[in-house]
Amino acid sequence: MRTSVARIVAAAALLAAVAACGTARRGVPIMGPIAHSDAGMHGKVLFMHNCNQCHPGGDAAVGPAINNKWIPDPVMKLQIRKGVLGSMPAFSDKELSDKDVDDILVYLNELRKKKAK
């Protein structure tokens, strides 16, 4: 019972933390161009073909915004591989290799860290 209460409290705190993380906008007119690493650029192309429709430019659409939330890479990888029931599809290693997923995360982290110009 104490463990369940602790988990509920932690969940509420996490929800509050992820909900208030600033603007999700990272577009060129707002932030200026971003100089991506080679891995980040590869990840960007993959993102555009696999993720952009639900998270356009990392902002919200049918999926939530991801630019303005700090989510650890292992959790992001888990979500990419397992999906989320009824909303996000799972991407197998046949669709996205481990290197592909790593590069997408490099892209997202480079995007997330970009400060306004």
Place this chain on the structure above:
Amino acid sequence: MRACAVVASLLLSLCIGCYRVLPGAGGGRVKANPDRPINAADISVESGYAITPVAAGLTFPTGVTWDDQNRMYVVESGYSYGEVFTSPRLLRVEPDGNLTTIATGENNGPWNGVVFSRGAFYVAEGGSMDGGRLLRITPDGKIERVVDHIPSGGDHHVDGPIAAPDGTIYFSTGTMTNSGVVGDDDWRFGWLRRHADWHDVPCRDITLTGENFEIPDPRKEGGKATVTSGAFVPFGTPTTKGQVIKGSVPCSGGLFRIAAGGTAPELVAWGFRNPWGLAFGPDGKLYVTDNGYDQRGARPVWGAADWLWRVDPASPGTWYGWPDYSDGRSVTETRYKGNYRQPTRLLAEDPNPPQQPVALFGCHSSSNGIDFSRSDKFGHVGEAFVAQFGDQAPVTGKVLGAVGFKVVRVNVDNGVIEEFAINAGKKNGPASMLKSGGLERPLSVRFSPDGSALYIVDFGILMMSDKGAAPVKGTGVLWRVTRAGGEG
């Protein structure tokens, strides 16, 4: 390590059902000020570019073109979602921004775009009342029907047109329905009340799986009556396995061309859903923007992108996937289920292998007008610029944030999409939502004849609610983007 696992699982469990739990958003869910303020300073454009308003007070504008004397013209559609009918018009925009009426059309809008070619204007007439047409309008305002009786006027309409250098006119048709089946959502759109016999028409003969759907019958009071209905047939008509639906041209979801001076349309490609924007790329191929499925009606499809297709006009006849593919994937994949019934196939066999889009725009972004930059006077030569009209949530489906309401540019070699002109501020959305004077609903883009300026046709305010669309007349704007310090 154990603590990390607990945290990770908590985060994941938080996200499970995020979409279901979080409230719906959307850029049209506002109470807009009908006296739309206009302030270019409220728009962020890529560094090195400037944007200015050129004309305002337009009612539902959809396209811009220039005649052979470089005089500028716009069309007002004469129809908006929300079943608002006005007069479709072709207008000349004078140098001082005043408007001169050149032609007024019949009550059969929307007029979805215009092009000037070989001494006349060509206009796509959407057909909400009497079916779609391609019109030819002379400079003195005489209107003639080049193509008539196009199966259009349902959820989507006749679109385009553009002209090839040899004078061939290309135009397209959107589908009557969301995903092949006439449903109660089409009653709410309005057209099913006028035309109970309208349905999608394939461009080639197709064989059905015979999938039928139990659909609420909005014609009967009480809300309990239902009908059984299949695909590519009128509302309330069941289909059978192996049933063949004859194709014809023109048809639903097709791309067509007419030789200069001709009247018989030739099929170029089909299997689109709402192929709104057409433009030739530097490679000679035809690029088509196509709105993806909505989450509504008898056969909702969840999470479908809007697409950019590359079509080879030298190889006509290719099928692009509607109604059984999205994003180059079968709609039978579980990713397209969402909280609805899993979509199943309507066609017994694919006319050809599925095509892959060049780029995937945001779901419900309504990515429409397209043109390519061709001049160093503007820059980004070879990139496609696309106007995103913006989401129409909640009617088209739930979104967690406003989608679209901007102009983007696309590298058609790798599919990377970058924002180009967006409203300033911390959130994305139309000016009415942000309480600013910026972009409302960019619908079309076109480069000036000398390539130095990008013109953005901004439809104006279209509010959305559970009751449907509510447009505001007289709020359309024509914007011009040039290199900073340029005159365009």
